[in-house]
Amino acid sequence: MNDPTSLRERNLDRLDGGSFDVLIVGGGINGAVAAAVLSGRGARVALIDRGDFAAFTSQASSNLVWGGFKYLENYELLLVRKLCMSRNRLIRAYPDNIKVVGFYAALDESGPYAPWFAGLGAAAYWAIGGFKTPRPRVLSAEHIEAEEPVVNTDEVRGGIEYFDAYLKDNDARFVFSFIRSAMDVGAAAANYLELTSATRVDGRWEAQLEDRDGERSLSLNADIIINAAGPFVDGLNRSWGTTTDHRIVYSKGIHLVVPRITDNERVLAFYDDTERLFYVIPMGRRSVIGTTDTRVDTAYSEVTDEDRAFLLAQINDRLDLDSPLTPSDVIAERCGVRPLVVKSSGSSQKDVDWTKLSRKHEIEVDPDQSVVTVFGGKLTDCLNVGEEIAEAVSDLGLALEPDTGTWFGEPAKATRDAFFRRARLMKLDSLRVKPDIEPLSERLWRRYGRRAFDMLDAIEADVSMGQDILENADYLRVELYVAARTEMITNLEDFLRRRSKIDLVVPDSEIRSSDGLREVAEILFGDRAEEKLNEYFAIPALS
Numbered sequence: 045m046n047d048p049t050s051l052r053e054r055n056l057d058r059l060d061g062g063s064f065d066v067l068i069v070g071g072g073i074n075g076a077v078a079a080a081v082l083s084g085r086g087a088r089v090a091l092i093d094r095g096d097f098a099a100f101t102s103q104a105s106s107n108l109v110w111g112g113f114k115y116l117e118n119y120e121l122l123l124v125r126k127l128c129m130s131r132n133r134l135i136r137a138y139p140d141n142i143k144v145v146g147f148y149a150a151l152d153e154s155g156p157y158a159p160w161f162a163g164l165g166a167a168a169y170w171a172i173g174g175f176k177t178p179r180p181r182v183l184s185a186e187h188i189e190a191e192e193p194v195v196n197t198d199e200v201r202g203g204i205e206y207f208d209a210y211l212k213d214n215d216a217r218f219v220f221s222f223i224r225s226a227m228d229v230g231a232a233a234a235n236y237l238e239l240t241s242a243t244r245v246d247g248r249w250e251a252q253l254e255d256r257d258g259e260r261s262l263s264l265n266a267d268i269i270i271n272a273a274g275p276f277v278d279g280l281n282r283s284w285g286t287t288t289d290h291r292i293v294y295s296k297g298i299h300l301v302v303p304r305i306t307d308n309e310r311v312l313a314f315y316d317d318t319e320r321l322f323y324v325i326p327m328g329r330r331s332v333i334g335t336t337d338t339r340v341d342t343a344y345s346e347v348t349d350e351d352r353a354f355l356l357a358q359i360n361d362r363l364d365l366d367s368p369l370t371p372s373d374v375i376a377e378r379c380g381v382r383p384l385v386v387k388s389s390g391s392s393q394k395d396v397d398w399t400k401l402s403r404k405h406e407i408e409v410d411p412d413q414s415v416v417t418v419f420g421g422k423l424t425d426c427l428n429v430g431e432e433i434a435e436a437v438s439d440l441g442l443a444l445e446p447d448t449g450t451w452f453g454e455p456a457k458a459t460r461d462a463f464f465r466r467a468r469l470m471k472l473d474s475l476r477v478k479p480d481i482e483p484l485s486e487r488l489w490r491r492y493g494r495r496a497f498d499m500l501d502a503i504e505a506d507v508s509m510g511q512d513i514l515e516n517a518d519y520l521r522v523e524l525y526v527a528a529r530t531e532m533i534t535n536l537e538d539f540l541r542r543r544s545k546i547d548l549v550v551p552d553s554e555i556r557s558s559d560g561l562r563e564v565a566e567i568l569f570g571d572r573a574e575e576k577l578n579e580y581f582a583i584p585a586l587s
């Protein structure tokens with residue numbers, strides 16, 4: 045039986061029979077920022093996702109916070125400017141979570157651009173971004189050989205280094221941080237809660253919901269629906285009769301997580317055989333190779349043998365490794381579809397020039413039905429999306445409090461300083477002295493912000509709270525206790541794959557045989573630990 049005092053059950057109780065200003069359908073990045081900005085500005089917000097939060101597209105990104113250098117190829121100057129500005133704001137607001145990183149691009153003989161020309165592009169990109177990142181560089185082949193010996197320079201003419209940013213933890217955790225802050229200021233949110241139908245009754249929405257982790261049916265009322273269902277927005281709009289000027293088409297992208305390729309904390313960039321840029325992106329002790337861009341007809345996608353072989357062949361051709369990477373080196377895989385926006389009228393998906401499709405988002409308002417639909421979008425654009433959604437609901441007549449900009453970002457510097465002072469006084473970082481791992485204080489602060497203060501209390505009271513709970517996973521026992529109370533973890537995979545990145549960086553076989561896994565399940569699920577462990581083991585492991 046579910047624990048009636050758990051965060052999720054309490055939220056289900058608030059949702060059931062509740063009356064809200066706004067119902068947000070979808071807990072990916074777009075739904076999450078909508079919840080954060082609207083509840084931060086005083087609206088009564090309900091947020092639901094039929095899976096875990098961020099368990100669809102928003103867990104499959106490249107984790108990059110970037111202005112889209114490659115979109116300059118399509119002369120999308122306005123989009124690049126907007127994304128760069130959004131990137132700059134995010135870097136300022138999340139100094140511990142979003143890190144500036146060099147993109148080190150090696151250009152070979154068959155590539156589309158000479159290094160000097162790419163250098164001009166990088167300089168233009170730097171200027172479009174308001175010179176807020178370090179100055180780009182043009183590199184000779186010798187330079188690359190000396191600085192990144194892992195790059196095979198046999199065919200390389202030279203290269204460039206320009207700068208963007210990346211999420212140090214993962215995309216899904218970043219998304220959850222918005223949902224957590226929305227709940228902190230009063231939003232009612234639940235994962236594994238599906239909207240099954242919504243109808244207009246006396247000028248308001250009546251929504252029927254199904255609990256996918258229990259047997260419960262719920263209903264609630266709301267003035268406005270925000271359709272933030274990502275790849276599924278069109279189907280939802282059709283279900284309640286909203287027509288829109290835009291619709292979604294799908295582009296599949298995959299990533300492979302492999303042992304760390306370069307010790308330098310930078311992204312390696314290459315053109316693949318189809319002249320498309322792909323990257324090697326740092327993720328802790330691992331590297332992530334990706335991505336691809338394949339048009340598909342369905343939102344449900346998986347990594348095929350062909351995708352994997354293509355990406356491995358591309359990277360092996362461009363690196364000087366002792367032995368080439370093979371499928372057995374792949375620790376984890378990520379796969380998703382980008383929801384891209386096209387006009388509803390005119391050409392069918394088949395006629396669209398794929399490579400030229402813009403990555404910009406659209407927000408449409410249906411004033412008759414009080415529906416706001418978010419088409420497309422990027423993690424990088426999330427603050428703009430949030431602000432535009434707030435404007436859209438204001439246009440629909442919802443009175444919001446002024447935007448003080450407090451609905452996003454890490455806590456103030458003074459709070460951060462107080463945390464690190466206290467951590468220093470109790471010698472927190474000496475608890476763990478693995479040489480290749482970042483100090484505990486930095487890790488806890490980045491992951492939990494203000495909630496990390498409670499962890500210091502708990503570790504001070506009981507030293508076992510400061511011990512690792514799963515081998516090689518970099519998770520303390522105290523983190524599990526705090527996560528169990530505050531992060532609405534409903535299945536083991538929610539914790540392993542999305543609140544943490546354990547499932548991405550530790551091989552499945554190691555997780556499954558880990559001594560600590562049972563304790564993790566007991567802390568997270570209490571009486572339901574056995575059931576949740578069985579469900580987890582029923583998911584096929586990556587062999």
Ligand SMILES: Cc1cc2nc3c(=O)[nH]c(=O)nc-3n(C[C@H](O)[C@H](O)[C@H](O)COP(=O)(O)OP(=O)(O)OC[C@H]3O[C@@H](n4cnc5c(N)ncnc54)[C@H](O)[C@@H]3O)c2cc1C
Nearest residue numbers: 070072073074094101102106108239274297421422423424
């Ligand atoms: C391969 C790849 C790489 C990318 N790389 C980057 C990058 O590096 N940087 C960047 O900024 N962006 C990147 N993106 C883009 C970015 O990830 C997406 O645009 C973004 O995650 C989309 O978020 P969303 O909220 O619209 O959709 P989603 O994350 O898919 O969320 C929609 C949610 O709606 C829920 N839902 C649907 N129907 C219902 C229902 N009936 N009831 C309840 N819930 C429902 C779903 O379960 C889902 O969780 C990448 C995308 C891909 C695929």
